[in-house]
Amino acid sequence: MRRHRHLLRLAASLLLAAALQPQTQAQTLTQTTTVTKQAHDNPSIAIESFAGPEQQKAKLQELLIRSGWLKVLPPEQAAKAQIRLHANASANALSGTLLLAGKSFPFSATADSEHLTLLNATDAILKTLFAIPPFVSRKITFVRQAANGTKELYACYLDGSGQERLTFNRAISTEPAWGHAGALVYTLAQNNALSVVLMDYHNKRQRVISRARGLNASAALSPDGRSVALALSRDGKVDLHVLDLASGASRKLTNDSSVESSPCWSPDGRQIAFVSDATGIGSPRLYIVPADGSAPARRLVTGGGEAVSPDWSRRNNLLVFATKSLGSYAIAVLDMSAPASKPEIVTAAAGDWEAPSWAPDGRHVICTRARAGKRDLVIVDTLTGSFRPITEGAILSLPAWQPAR
Numbered sequence: 073m074r075r076h077r078h079l080l081r082l083a084a085s086l087l088l089a090a091a092l093q094p095q096t097q098a099q100t101l102t103q104t105t106t107v108t109k110q111a112h113d114n115p116s117i118a119i120e121s122f123a124g125p126e127q128q129k130a131k132l133q134e135l136l137i138r139s140g141w142l143k144v145l146p147p148e149q150a151a152k153a154q155i156r157l158h159a160n161a162s163a164n165a166l167s168g169t170l171l172l173a174g175k176s177f178p179f180s181a182t183a184d185s186e187h188l189t190l191l192n193a194t195d196a197i198l199k200t201l202f203a204i205p206p207f208v209s210r211k212i213t214f215v216r217q218a219a220n221g222t223k224e225l226y227a228c229y230l231d232g233s234g235q236e237r238l239t240f241n242r243a244i245s246t247e248p249a250w251g252h253a254g255a256l257v258y259t260l261a262q263n264n265a266l267s268v269v270l271m272d273y274h275n276k277r278q279r280v281i282s283r284a285r286g287l288n289a290s291a292a293l294s295p296d297g298r299s300v301a302l303a304l305s306r307d308g309k310v311d312l313h314v315l316d317l318a319s320g321a322s323r324k325l326t327n328d329s330s331v332e333s334s335p336c337w338s339p340d341g342r343q344i345a346f347v348s349d350a351t352g353i354g355s356p357r358l359y360i361v362p363a364d365g366s367a368p369a370r371r372l373v374t375g376g377g378e379a380v381s382p383d384w385s386r387r388n389n390l391l392v393f394a395t396k397s398l399g400s401y402a403i404a405v406l407d408m409s410a411p412a413s414k415p416e417i418v419t420a421a422a423g424d425w426e427a428p429s430w431a432p433d434g435r436h437v438i439c440t441r442a443r444a445g446k447r448d449l450v451i452v453d454t455l456t457g458s459f460r461p462i463t464e465g466a467i468l469s470l471p472a473w474q475p476a477r
Contacts, residue, residue, distance in 0.1 A: 115201075118145040118153035120171075124161025128190060132159070132166075135194040138231050138460065139208055140436055140453050141201075155201070159193075166193040170200060191229060198433075205387070205476035207432040211273075212462070213238065213248040213256065214449060214471040225258060227474075230431075230438075230451060232462045238271065239278075245269075248472045249336075251293025256472070257281070257300055259289045268302055270317070273474075282315060290333040294341050294363075295386065295475075301325075301335035301344050301363070312346055314363060325361050326369055337363070338408070339386040345372070347380050356380050358393060374406060374415050381427050384408070386475065387434030392454070394426045394439075403428050403439055405454050418454045427469065428452070432476035438462075440469055 117136065122129040137144045145153045159168030166189050167180035179200045181192035191209035198204055211227040211234070218224065225238040225245050239245040244261035251257070253273070260269050260280075268282040268291040282288040286305035293300050300315045304322075312325040312332040326332050330350035337344055344363050347356045351371075358379045361369035372379075378396035385392070391406045395415065401424040404415040419425045423443035430437055431451075441450045441461070449462040449471055 114141060114143045115155060116143040116145050116153045117155040117157060117170075118150035119147055119159065120150040120153075120156040121158045122161065123159070124166070128161045128166075128186065129159075131187075131190050132161075132193060135190060135208055135231065136197070138451075139194060139198055140451070140458075140460070141198055141204075141433075157197070161189075164189055166190065170197065172201075187233060204433045204435075207436075207473070207476065210253065210432060210474040210476065211236075212429075212438050212449070212471050212473050213250070215246050215248070215469045217467060217469075228462070230462065238273075238276070247290060247470060249292045250472055250475050251295060251297045251300075253475050253477050255293060255297050256474075257291040257293045259291065268300065270300075281317060290335065292335045292337060292344075294337050295339065296341060299341075299363070301337065301346075303331075303333050303335075312344070312361070314344075314365075323365050325363075325365050332359075334381055336382050336384045338384050339389060345382045345384060345391060347382065358382055358391075372406065374404070379404075383429050383437070385430040385434045387430075387432065390430075390434065390454075392428045392430060392437050394428060400424050401426050403437065403452060403454075418457050419452060419459070420457060421459070425450075425452075427471060429472045431473045438471040438473050440471065 119133060133144055136142050150156050156171040159166055163186050165182045170177045177200050179196040181189055181196045183189040183192050194208040195206040208230060213225055213227045215223050216226050222242055223244045223246055225248050227238055228235040241260060245258055247259040248256050256271050256273060258269055260267050266288045267280045268288050269278050270281045271278040282302060284304055287303055287310055289303050291300050291302035298317055302313060303310055304313045310331045311327055312335060313322045315322045330348050332346050332348045335344045335346040342363055343360055345358055345360045348359050349356050351357055355378045358372040358374050359369040360372055380394050382391055382393040389409045391408050393404055394401045395404045402417050403419045403425045404417050406415045407413040423441045426440050428437040428439040435455055437452050437454060439450055439452060440447045446465050447467050449468055450459050452459045
């Protein structure tokens with residue numbers, strides 16, 4: 073319930089604060105509110121006027137819908153909308169105002185292309201209304217398998233546009249994980265060896281950062297980009313290590329006969345959640361350990377089923393993971409700021425829901441949904457349980473959402 077109260081306040085957001093409380097034109101939308109709101113009741117918005125090409129207007133409306141934060145009404149119903157949008161668009165710039173409770177709030181965005189301008193404009197609108205970081209304009213990486221069995225990393229936006237190929241290894245490139253908006257790590261299986269590769273996303277440069285004998289896999293770059301948590305096999309065991317990228321020094325965080333994998337960092341970089349089969353019952357569970365190795369790992373309370381693929385939101389301290397129940401995987405969320413909280417299942421539809429990764433807004437996750445021999449990318453709203461596919465009939469895996477910064 074604590075998680076729901078927090079997210080409901082987030083969803084009600086500054087919009088209701090502006091509507092219910094007096095403020096001057098000079099004030100920005102940075103207030104919060106405790107107004108109780110139904111989870112499905114997003115505030116309504118309509119594009120009342122748009123000076124620019126009709127296709128840009130249609131695309132902006134689509135992106136506002138896909139963001140999952142607003143109920144978009146058609147222009148003819150603008151009088152009924154809580155927010156009325158007026159915009160002026162060109163190829164590489166879009167600016168306008170949001171009319172709310174008799175007040176006007178400006179927004180603007182620019183970019184090198186028309187499409188990226190619209191993505192940035194959507195983020196600017198959402199930031200003005202809800203004070204959330206950019207996520208519509210951030211890429212989602214994923215793994216695609218070729219006909220010859222090789223795997224490469226690709227990326228796209230939340231509407232499936234802007235697809236690009238990131239790796240050309242002609243091998244197995246897998247397990248992408250972002251540290252910050254400009255860097256990610258992944259596992260490379262090539263020439264009968266495993267290594268961990270660091271990629272400079274903006275310049276598309278990459279270098280191997282771990283190629284020790286045996287296992288080098290399941291890496292996660294810290295939020296500051298200075299360290300990498302990864303699974304290494306030394307002394308005949310698979311343990312969790314942290315590697316300092318500047319010095320090359322590493323420290324071991326676990327030291328047992330169990331197998332550790334899938335580390336993810338806390339928002340402040342002080343803790344690492346990971347998967348281990350240390351229970352000895354043949355079913356993996358989630359654990360947490362200080363990133364400096366100052367204390368032993370402890371098990372998280374995630375319920376009775378298998379728990380894998382954790383990801384820690386940098387916005388609101390929520391941990392998302394996949395859990396197995398009644399033979400299928402579902403997506404669950406655990407509030408890490410409430411020690412006594414219990415996980416909440418946020419997917420109910422049929423299929424195996426796996427590999428969740430938080431969007432920078434702290435409300436949505438990207439994951440895969442497997443059914444009928446296919447595995448598609450799907451965005452899940454953890455507040456409402458609703459979902460929107462990015463792909464249909466594909467075979468993709470291990471998505472990861474680029475951070476805001």
